[in-house]
Amino acid sequence: MAHGLQVGDDGRNRTPVLPAGSDDATGDSAPRAGSRSGPDGARSRRHDPRRRERLIDTALGVIAEHGVAGTTHRRVAAAADVPLGSMTYHFDGMDDLLHAAFTALAGRTADTFDAALSGAATRDEAGEAVVGLITGTALNAPDTMLASLELYALAARRPQFRTITDAWMARSRDALHAHFDPETALMLDALIEGTTLHRALSLNPMKIGTVRTAVERIVRP
């Protein structure tokens, strides 16, 4: 059972069901053999615990590469090397997959945020931690940045995804509140957002020195 997705549920059967692979049987496929393999060649066909988590990770990669638009069950399944049917088993639908993927993304990013800021003892160290977040690899990994953009666009349009961004932003603000007054935290948050975005899109990204100057100016009392 996954997600309360029940299998033989409400008694409605749709079609009489044909015996086996009777009439169409596309023929191509050759589904066995090489693919889906452990180090050994032959078997390794089943029993994949944590497959759902693996699918979520894979989905984030697909989202980053192709956008929410280009994220299809088939593409994610192929990238994770699982059969298409596995998607409908583990997720209630496309929205469920997207929701799970973006929730994971927001959670990890917020964790990174928390970790960087919780290590700072002084206000100056906190400022430098912010500089590190903006210029570091965690927030700027192309996959993370691209997927975040997709989440923003999605959340802006579909309220059901706003809860993810809301929770994310709340966690970011809280992490900043530990070191800065509320207003400054808000401004810093916006600066981080804009700077990260610009660094991702611009051909010649802002120098780290400029980032540091900007942070210093914002946090300067």
Next chain:
Amino acid sequence: MAHGLQVGDDGRNRTPVLPAGSDDATGDSAPRAGSRSGPDGARSRRHDPRRRERLIDTALGVIAEHGVAGTTHRRVAAAADVPLGSMTYHFDGMDDLLHAAFTALAGRTADTFDAALSGAATRDEAGEAVVGLITGTALNAPDTMLASLELYALAARRPQFRTITDAWMARSRDALHAHFDPETALMLDALIEGTTLHRALSLNPMKIGTVRTAVERIVRP
């Protein structure tokens, strides 16, 4: 002729073509009558100069509402009340439509930017103009904000759209350079981006006073 789209080109004919509306003829539609109308009821069937521009405008609205993902020829055509075939006539394909739409969006936004900043005489006035841009209606119209997000996501993934964002950002920077040193202009640009984004996504958007404080801190020498 539009865009070198030639009509009877490469000699391959696909199917014999059936006489008129023979077999499928979905039945619904009722394509004449009310729709597509000027103020008068009956005719008004053709001659629509500037249709291409109208389609671009409509496409921006569709992009804002449904995202690039949900932007289809059929949806744009329906929204603009033109037949589907008109899309392939005026645009070489989906990418051409998107490119035209986002180019128009970037141009208009940059115009707004220029206009606001060119009206400022002093550094303080320029700062207040920036505050006005962030909190004003032009950049924050939901359609503009949403479409911009879509453009960012698209440009981040497809280099052919980067020229649009690059030109846009260059114009923004230039407008700021008229009043601020290059480094400050860069920081301001990032701040504008992040603040606008946060204001669009957040449930309780940053107060205008906070925006003003942030701008003042950044431009503070």
Next chain:
DNA sequence: CCTTCGTGTGTACATTCGTACCCATCATGG
């Protein structure tokens, strides 16, 4: 040992999409 049920897999189907035509119609310019 055998039953049973959660997990995994393969495939069909309705729907929607981009695009490519072919035909109709009007504005021009001779």
Next chain:
DNA sequence: CCATGATGGGTACGAATGTACACACGAAGG
């Protein structure tokens, strides 16, 4: 007044997608 080409319009077709099943397996419990 007519020929002509640009413009507008309708529709068919292959491809891709989300989803729903029907079947296959294998570990847990008797």
